[in-house]
Amino acid sequence: PAALTGYAPATLGFSQDKWEISSTELTLMKPLGSGQFGVVRLGKFQGRMLVAVKTMREGSMCEDDFIEEAKTMTKLQHPNLVQLYGVCFKERPIQIVTEYMCNGNMSSYLRSKGRELAEDRSPLVDMCQQVCSGMEYLERSQFIHRDLAARNCLVGEHNIVKVSDFGLSRYVLDDEYTSSTGSKFPIKWASPEVLEFSRFSSKSDIWAFGILMWEVFTLGKTPYPNLNTTDVVRQVTHGKHLDRPQRCPHGVYRIMKQCWEKDPMRRPTFKDLQGQIEDIQEKDY
Numbered sequence: 001p002a003a004l005t006g007y008a009p010a011t012l013g014f015s016q017d018k019w020e021i022s023s024t025e026l027t028l029m030k031p032l033g034s035g036q037f038g039v040v041r042l043g044k045f046q047g048r049m050l051v052a053v054k055t056m057r058e059g060s061m062c063e064d065d066f067i068e069e070a071k072t073m074t075k076l077q078h079p080n081l082v083q084l085y086g087v088c089f090k091e092r093p094i095q096i097v098t099e100y101m102c103n104g105n106m107s108s109y110l111r112s113k114g115r116e117l118a119e120d121r122s123p124l125v126d127m128c129q130q131v132c133s134g135m136e137y138l139e140r141s142q143f144i145h146r147d148l149a150a151r152n153c154l155v156g157e158h159n160i161v162k163v164s165d166f167g168l169s170r171y172v173l174d175d176e177y178t179s180s181t182g183s184k185f186p187i188k189w190a191s192p193e194v195l196e197f198s199r200f201s202s203k204s205d206i207w208a209f210g211i212l213m214w215e216v217f218t219l220g221k222t223p224y225p226n227l228n229t230t231d232v233v234r235q236v237t238h239g240k241h242l243d244r245p246q247r248c249p250h251g252v253y254r255i256m257k258q259c260w261e262k263d264p265m266r267r268p269t270f271k272d273l274q275g276q277i278e279d280i281q282e283k284d285y
């Protein structure tokens, strides 16, 4: 072997790509909750940096496909994206390590802190602007989120909001989640072309962003509050939209309605939305 011939590779077999994390570098701490893949924990990376660690429940994820994609995902870097630091995959189940966001998901945050936020509308518009900025970066990177919703955005200090779990839905093995007729499929955030043909694109992310804006201005309400799945599908495919939330300015509602154009090509880009939201911020506040 190499060692005997005087040449010993520097890492002596522990060769690690930058995006590979060894479990020896991780200390797991309190659980933060559980999601589609199982428990998520607070952790410490290399003894100092706080991280979030998703440990994949057996059979919940197509792990090999994800490990391949992880290289690309670690390269997606933006102040409004939850940074993927790396993956522990030498032992199974694999563990996904990301930056830690101390205030949890945006949907729960809006329900618990929304009253304070709504005193002055600017924090609500500002949260939409931050999500839009992260999504504009994904759009520019030709990366489709596929499950944008307030529950999949995370909140840090000082109302910092970041988009999380982008693209991960492609690796979920649970048919109840992946099939558009499954009980866990996010029907209320799905555009007509996703409901009918499972056609995901940045334009279906735009539709979901419109729904997310409605979640923000209702302080975390569930969309189509009294409708069951069949009714939602009927409404959406017949071009019926969510009503304007009572605390939502008409200018903001006009943006939401653009996101809900039935024809995907008539919907704005995240770039367009960034400009429109900036104009609202300058005008109203």
Ligand SMILES: CN1CCN(C(=O)c2ccc(Nc3nc(-c4cccc(NC(=O)c5ccc(C(C)(C)C)cc5)c4)cn4ccnc34)cc2)CC1
Binding pocket: 032, 033, 034, 035, 036, 037, 038, 040, 052, 054, 082, 098, 099, 100, 101, 102, 103, 104, 105, 147, 152, 154, 164, 165, 168, 169, 172
């Ligand atoms: C004052 N409050 C007290 C209570 N509270 C908390 O306990 C709390 C604090 C911080 C939290 N932070 C994080 N929580 C999570 C977290 C927690 C539970 C579940 C999940 N979500 C998932 O596991 C998950 C989400 C989506 C998906 C698909 C593929 C379907 C899109 C698959 C899996 C994430 C991930 N994070 C990544 C970075 N930071 C966090 C989560 C919770 C929030 C603050």
